[in-house]
Amino acid sequence: MEALLKGYLPYLVGTLAGLLVALTLSGLLTLQGIPQLMLFALLPAAGGAVVERVFQRKSD
Template sequence: MKDYLPYLVGTLTGLLIALIISAVLTLQGTPQLMLFALLPAIGGAVVERISQRKTDKF
């Protein structure tokens, strides 16, 4: 479970950003769906990759 923690943190961060953008821009329909589909996945991948690079350096 510890290995999935960076991905989970990134996914939750991406979801929070998607919620904020959706509320600020008042998105509805397909743009909102794409925002909620892409940002959590991208956020999780980015944070996991950054975490992996930091552990590879040591």
């Protein structure tokens, strides 16, 4: 179980960072509707993927 969580930790960290950026941008730009929905859908997923990729490159 611990190894499984350790494998997902970089993705989880990136997702949380992307969510924080999405919240910040949404508040600063006062986005509503479809742009806000796209921001909250894309940034956490992209953040998770980028951080996971960086961690994989460092471990290789």
